[in-house]
Amino acid sequence: MRLLEDRAAREAVATDRSGHRPDTLPDAVVRARNVDDVVETLRWASAHRTPVVTRGAGSGLAAGSSAHAGQVVLDVSGMDRIVEIRPDDQVAVVEPGVLTADLDAAAGEHGLFYAPDPASAAISSIGGNIATNAGGLRCAKYGVTRDAVLGLDLVLADGRRVATGRQTVKGVAGYDLTSLVVGSEGTLAVVVGATLRLRPKPLETATLAAHFDDVVAAAAAAAAITSARLQPSVLELVDAVTLEAVDAARGSSLRSLGAAALVVQCDGRGALAEIEAVGQVVAPFATTWRATTDPVEAEELLAARRAGLPALEATGDVFIEDVAVPRSKLAEAVAGIQAISARTGVRIATIAHAGDGNLHPIVVVERGATVTEGPPWEAACAVFDLALRLGGTLTGEHGVGLLKRTWLRAELGEDSLDLQHRIKAVFDPLGILNPGKGI
Ligand SMILES: Cc1cc2nc3c(=O)[nH]c(=O)nc-3n(C[C@H](O)[C@H](O)[C@H](O)COP(=O)(O)OP(=O)(O)OC[C@H]3O[C@@H](n4cnc5c(N)ncnc54)[C@H](O)[C@@H]3O)c2cc1C
Structure with a gap:
């Protein structure tokens, strides 16, 4: 085990990729090498009533692994066998x-x-x-x-x-x-x-890229794929703001093909037949679409999708929302997000795991500007509200962390939240494990 108390080590683990900046630094960092190090740390923390923030790779987007004064960070990234x-x-x-x-x-x-x-x-x-x-x-x-x-x-x-x-x-x-x-x-x-x-590993894959005049049409096409009983392994949506950022970062010209894109992959035996069926479903919504079984070309299409968030991060500071809605409500959700952006004047890019109904509306602000107050936060809250009204959830995959806790009661209700606090107390009676996060 290594116990580090120098400022550089504490700064390195103070937060994650959410854009949240704690006002103070944690007291120390424990770099665990094995299970015994973790056991020793938690015994010590229990004896001293000291909160412990466990940290993996720090790529989280909800400030779940952010830490402040009075807390110790338990970094388990070195336990990597x-x-x-x-x-x-x-x-x-x-x-x-x-x-x-x-x-x-x-x-x-x-x-x-x-x-x-x-x-x-x-x-x-x-x-x-x-x-x-x-x-x-x-x-x-x-x-x-x-x-x-x-x-x-x-x-x-x-x-x-x-x-x-x-x-x-x-x-x-x-x-x-x-x-x-x-x-x-x-x-x-x-x-x-x-x-x-x-x-x-699937022996066959086939991949399709489709482009659309607007993001609502792309979302409607994604919902149509699901309701046609097709089962792609990947169904991703990218809007115009994101395509522009990707083009700037990668030197591509995807935005010239339309104001939104879907990347769809089918796998398993019959992948090609299934992707052709996907093509027939999206054709009435799309301006263009093309399918490929070439793995290099497919990887290029997926790489453009994966580049979305880093490309947006290069244009400013971001707050990445993570709401999910029933898949049939996807088009309503993206239309609602566009209306929120227009009403608040806040730049919002949207990437979605459309196959899951999981949207990432990404609030982009100038470098150094805060995202957790003023119009950016107003826009973020309007998106939370929209998702709940559509029968959705605040977070499909990133977690509640620190940033979405104020909204949790609205989703879970009083009794469910109370039950969750009592479960937490059974596992962690002293309340030392990542307090103030999650619930
Ligand atoms: C460019 C980019 C793209 C992303 N895309 C996705 C995506 O497609 N899907 C998605 O789900 N997320 C995505 N994320 C968010 C993030 O990568 C995930 O939340 C990821 O699971 C966090 O893993 P981590 O190891 O970085 O955890 P950390 O950020 O270190 O921690 C996250 C939370 O897990 C807890 N934790 C970590 N390790 C342990 C442990 N061993 N035991 C107990 N608690 C622990 C922490 O206390 C914290 O609450 C993306 C992030 C970035 C930056």
Whole structure:
């Protein structure tokens, strides 16, 4: 274990990629090398009643791993071993600091893949993915992180070790503590190991890009794909503001093809036939569309989508919202977001995991301007309100963190929130695990 108290080390872990800037720095950083380091840290923290903020790779977008004075950051990114891959069981056992893309690559050597693929896969950790129940591009077909987690090794707030879940694909013994901890944002326990489900790599893929005159037409096309009972593995939407930023960053000319784009991928046997069917569904909405089975061309289309957020970040400071709506309400949601942008005068770009109804309206402000007050925050709150009115949720995959807590009661209601606080107290009676986050 390394205990660091110098200013540079504390600054490096003070916040994540959300744009939130804490007023003060945490007191210290513990860089854990193994489970014993985590146990020792939590025993000490319990004895001294000191709050602990567990940190993975710090790529979070809800200020979940941000920390301030009086708190200690427990950095588990150094616990980054892939302990084993069991190809016959299609299972991987990993430490929490393994980067998502590294696990996927290692699984690939056995003809398998790790399905949850956040756009941040190259820079986010499995522990952080578990704590936020991360989604991703392929989740339209294969589900989110929770669907890939079979079992967890945890260290509780008082330093005790607990194993939850199982090594098997099925299992219903006891309450499902694994699912409870997935998405708990470091507030219930520290994840020190995980048994994860892998899947056979699809032998065939086919990819389609379609362009549209406006983003509402693109969203309507995405909803039409779902209602046509087609099941793409990737169904992503990108609006004009994002296309312009991507063009500026990559030297492409995607914006000239239309004011919005969909990138769709089908996989498995019959992928080409399914993508052709997708083409027929989107054709009445689109200005142009083209399909390819060339993996290099497909990767280029997906890379343009993944470049969306970094490209926007290059144009200013951003607050990335993460609302989700029923998929049939997607077009209504993007139209509502456009109206909010026009009404408040705030620049909002929209990227969406359209296959999940999960939208990322991205509020872009001038560098250094605050996003959590004034018109940008007013616009963000209007988007939260819109999502709830459409029967949706505040957060599809990034978590509540610090930034969305004031809205949680509106979604969950008094009694559900009360139940959640009581569950937290069972796991963490002293309230030392990431206090003030999540619930
Ligand atoms: C460019 C970009 C694209 C993104 N795209 C996506 C996307 O497509 N889908 C998506 O879901 N997210 C996306 N994100 C958000 C982010 O990458 C995810 O939330 C990710 O799961 C965070 O992982 P991390 O390791 O960086 O966690 P951190 O940011 O370090 O922490 C996130 C939360 O998890 C807790 N935590 C971390 N490790 C542990 C542990 N071992 N035990 C207990 N609690 C822990 C922290 O306390 C915190 O509450 C994106 C971010 C960026 C910057």
